[in-house]
Amino acid sequence: MLQAVILIVAQTIVLLAVSPFLVGLIRKVKARLQVRRGASVLQPYADLAKLFRKQPVVSTTTSWIFTATPYIVFASTLAAGLLVPVFVSRTPLDFVGNIIAVVYLLALGTFFLMLAGLDAGSSFGGMGSSREAIVASLTEPAMILSIFAIALTKGSTNLSTIVHKTALLEGIATDPSPYLMALAALFIVALAETGRVPVDNPATHLELTMIHEAMVLEYSGRYLALIEWAAGLKLAVFLSLIANVFAPWGIATTLAPTAMGIGLLAYLLKISGFAVLIGILESMFAKLRLFRVTDLLGVAFILALLGLLFFYILRS
């Protein structure tokens, strides 16, 4: 019981501390690739601290949804983060829910963000919500299918079990192809869900293209800080999920202090690597036109479906 509590606290701290760093790292990589010096990697921490001290401005036309949403988004994303193994293969809340709970906790946050975007009645917010609804409804099946492809090979939808078995090389022996397909699908989903470049551009506030930024345009002060932090957290959750399901090297499979130390170090290295990769990809590709996003997410869905099919076909 005590162990579980310590694990919950430790994982919460790691996730909260690491998420602004990831955002800062991606910005830094992009800046360097554009031959700019760029802001410090620690700039997002300063931004958050500043925003928390500022007074929020709330429109008089908004309802309770507007003020409740930042807390709901932040809490649901953090709860999803606690269901994903981070540096120990055992997740703190693995008795509460499995991977499907992770998907729908994240979807809950997205749903409330969409409502909040509509709540203020501004045209930008509504536009952002409608676009987010397109993206969210297309990523969800792809994500669920790719996760099922993995869950089948390990015989469980519980993320702790999946990661634990992968780390110890247990489970049904299959070909690498289902994994490859699921990895590609999940990576596209992660880019779309966290609003990264081929789908959304987090660096601009251009009305023609923005999705996430349009929804949260009305927020300020501590509400904005919470939403930005939750966005970083969502990125950290997705990267942890991908890193630990597909490459659980170094993750602690016991609760021994040395194993956990190595696990933490390996985790930081892995997600930093992913963040650098995202920064490079964002510099290489242009944002897709909104109506081409469906093509990309269609590819993700088909990849996930193929992963699932290959599990049955190639099992012989």
Place this chain on the structure above:
Amino acid sequence: MQISSHIGSQLVDLCSALLLLTCFAIVAQRRLSACVDLFALQSAFLVLTAALVAFLTGNHHIYIAAGLTGLIKVIIIPRVLKKVIARLNVKRELVMNVNVPAGLLICGALVMLAFFITQPILPLGFLLTRDSLAIAFTIVLIGLFTMIARQKAVSQLVGFLVMENGLFLGATAATYGMPLIVELGVFFDVLIAVLIAGIYTNRLQDAFDSVDTSHLTVLKE
């Protein structure tokens, strides 16, 4: 021995999975030159698969077929197609008979169909490559679908070549390759077909100022 053949079979499966992946990329890609690049990539995976099968089974004549595939489908045909594309005034597929997401879903259904059909045959095949047969069949179907779904002559040609790649993979998977003389004949046929289709595309461009093959169904200007 058991373990090495198991890993070998997994590698062959992985390579054929990558072949199938490039098929989907071709279906999703609108830019004509990118389609040709993807076809070259697919052919490179095909070379890899054939070389793997040759290495694992000790059938050395497959090496020759793999080498010819590399020469003709990775180098010569993409170059010819690039030259044709360079003459065209439209570089991308603007209107398709089936839009991209629907096309992808149809191809997903084709995968299931192919797997369903080959399911009873699979246990009868050779141990090493039998899973690839289902994938080869899928690639043939997707190539056919690409020919139907696209309107530009160049992408229809790419669809035709994808079908041919599928047939080659099928032959390698089902019988460890056809006799070399048959392979040689097929390669020659494909090369000539591409050259003729290239000339025909150029004529189409000159006659209609477009390579949209639907113009050919109209009797008068």
